[in-house]
Each structure stands twice: as structure tokens, then as C-alpha cells.
Amino acid sequence: xxxxxxxxxxxxxxxxxxxxxxxxxxxxxxxxxxxxxxxxxxxxxxxxxxxxxxxxxxxxxxxxxxxxxxxxxxxxxxxxxxxxxxxxxxxxxxxxxxxxxxxxxxxxxxxxxxx
Amino acid sequence: xxxxxxxxxxxxxxxxxxxxxxxxxxxxxxxxxxxxxxxxxxxxxxxxxxxxxxxxxxxxxxxxxxxxxxxxxxxxxxxxxxxxxxxxxxxxxxxxxxxxxxxxxxxxxxxxxxx
Numbered sequence: 495x496x497x498x499x500x501x502x503x504x505x506x507x508x509x510x511x512x513x514x515x516x517x518x519x520x521x522x523x524x525x526x527x528x529x530x531x532x533x534x535x536x537x538x539x540x541x542x543x544x545x546x547x548x549x550x551x552x553x554x555x556x557x558x559x560x561x562x563x564x565x566x567x568x569x570x571x572x573x574x575x576x577x578x579x580x581x582x583x584x585x586x587x588x589x590x591x592x593x594x595x596x597x598x599x600x601x602x603x604x605x606x607x608x609x
Numbered sequence: 610x611x612x613x614x615x616x617x618x619x620x621x622x623x624x625x626x627x628x629x630x631x632x633x634x635x636x637x638x639x640x641x642x643x644x645x646x647x648x649x650x651x652x653x654x655x656x657x658x659x660x661x662x663x664x665x666x667x668x669x670x671x672x673x674x675x676x677x678x679x680x681x682x683x684x685x686x687x688x689x690x691x692x693x694x695x696x697x698x699x700x701x702x703x704x705x706x707x708x709x710x711x712x713x714x715x716x717x718x719x720x721x722x723x724x
Contacts, residue, residue, distance in 0.1 A: 498652070536699055536714035537653065550710055584652050591710050595641035595660055595703045598712065600652030 498601035500585050506607045509575060515604045517568040517585030525591045526568040527598065528560060529584040537584055543568060544591045575608045582606070611636045611704045613683075615715040622690045623723050630685040630718045632700030641703040642683045643712070644674055648696045659683060670694070690722045 498519045507513050517526065524545050529537035542550035543562040551560075557579075559571040568585055582605050586598040612635045622628045634640050641660055645653040657668025664676045674685045685698060698718050704711040 500652075534697070534717065534719070536717055539711055542710055544710075582650075586652075595658065597643060597655040597658055598653075600645075600654070602652045603650075605650070 498585055498587055498599050500583075500601035500604050502604060503602070504605045504607075506609060507572065507575065508609055509577075511575075512571070512573045514572065515570040515583055515585075515606075517570075517601055518566055519587045519599070520566055521587065521589075521599065522565075523587035523589050523599070524565060525588045525596075526562060527586040527588075528568070528570050529586065531582045531584055531603070533582075541570075542591065549591060572606075575606075577608050580606055580608045611702050611706060611713055613642070613700045613702045613713060613715040615698075615700055615718045617718050618716075619719045619721065621721045621723065624692050625689050628687050628690040628694070628720065628722070630698050630700075630720060632683045632685065632715060634681050634683060634700075634702055636702055636705070638705055640676075640683075641705075642674075642676065643701040643703070644668065644672070644683075644685050645699045645701060645714075646670075646696045647699065647717075653699065656685070690720075692722050692724050695720055695722045 501516045526543045528540040531537045540554045541560040546562045561569040582603040584603045585601040588596040588598045614633045643658045644656040647653045657666045659676045667673045700715040
């Protein structure tokens with residue numbers, strides 16, 4: 495199984511809502527990533543987890559809260575978002591961080607619209 | 610600082626013709642270079658990577674890339690384009706300044722293949 499799955503595919507939320515994005519992989523990868531992507535732009539790194547511990551936080555606002563409950567799951571909790579947070583949110587995984595330059599496996603993304 | 614540049618926002622090619630999508634890099638130390646493709650409303654898919662060794666790297670879907678150290682380039686090529694190759698292509702480099710934890714993406718090049 496070389497697939498990264500993300501749910502939901504689409505999400506519309508108001509600025510006062512709380513919602514969560516979910517990502518799952520069963521490839522035994524120990525590095526997982528959240529990216530934000532605006533239309534026709536490259537992905538922007540948000541968070542990196544290595545062995546279920548947060549390794550990188552790219553100065554992301556606290557209204558985004560990541561969680562890695564186990565080696566297969568990655569969540570992104572959303573609260574009090576702004577309209578400019580509307581974007582495609584991509585999850586990715588790779589075997590490990592550092593060492594061998596592994597490629598990343600991306601999920602299909604969650605299209606988020608904040609109203 | 611590590612970076613990659615994709616000088617063309619868009620490349621147009623007729624089906625059956627060869628295609629080239631350009632990428633140049635600026636890195637300190639050994640470059641670890643990647644190409645990813647993104648189809649509409651999808652996540653990124655890994656095409657190929659260069660770590661060391663043969664300068665011609667073969668990847669998925671008939672794509673290949675040529676690493677040129679003197680020109681600091683890593684252009685993506687395909688001998689005969691298909692309409693289904695139309696997508697957004699990203700060149701990327703692993704950022705060794707963060708222990709390889711981060712991948713730096715180019716701005717992307719949109720490829721249009723006309724039937």
C-alpha cells in the first residue's frame with residue numbers, strides 16, 4: 495500500500511468553527527508533513543513530525559494545531575481560521591527524516607474554504 | 610541558501626513532440642534534486658530524483674532528467690509528449706541546512722500538451 499489518504503476531500507467552515515483534517519498512511523513511514531498550497535503555487539511547509547514528535551513548525555499561527563497520535567495518523571486541528579487560510583492542505587510522508595534523501599508521498603489534499 | 614528556479618511559468622508542446630521543463634539549482638554541497646507532478650485537484654506525485662551517479666535519471670511515466678553540474682541544471686525531459694502529461698511540474702531540492710528535514714520547491718511550471 496503506497497497511498498496516503500486524507501479526509502475530508504472538501505471542507506467549508508466559518509471563522510468560529512472548529513474542525514479537523516485527517517491523514518493516514520500504512521507504509522511504515524516515520525516522517526509526516528503538513529503543507530498548505532495556494533492555487534498555482536508550490537506547497538508551503540507547515541509542520542514536520544518525526545517518530546510522532548514535532549520536529550519543525552514553520553512559524554504557523556496557533557489557530558492551526560497539529561497532532562500525531564500514532565505512526566500512521568496525522569491530524570490538523572483548525573480553530574478560528576481566517577478567509578486567507580482557504581487553500582489546499584496536503585499531507586505527505588517519507589520513510590524517515592534526514593539521511594537518505596527520500597522522496598515524499600503526498601495525499602490528494604483537503605480543499606478548505608473559510609467563509 | 611538552497612534554492613531551485615524554474616524559469617518558465619508555462620511550456621506548450623504538441624503531442625508527440627519532445628518536451629523539456631527547465632530547472633536550475635543553487636546549493637552548497639551535494640545536490641539532492643527531485644521532480645514532482647501535480648494533476649488538477651490532486652496531491653503531488655514523485656517522478657524521479659538525483660542523488661549521485663549517472664547524470665541521466667529515469668523516472669515514472671517515461672520521464673527522465675539530466676543532471677548537469679557545470680550548468681547547475683536538472684531539466685526534466687520526455688521524448689514524446691502525451692496530452693495526459695498536461696499538469697503542473699515542480700522541481701525541488703532537499704535542504705541540507707535543516708539536516709535534510711525540509712524540501713524546497715520551485716515555483717512550478719505548467720505544461721500544456723496540445724493534441
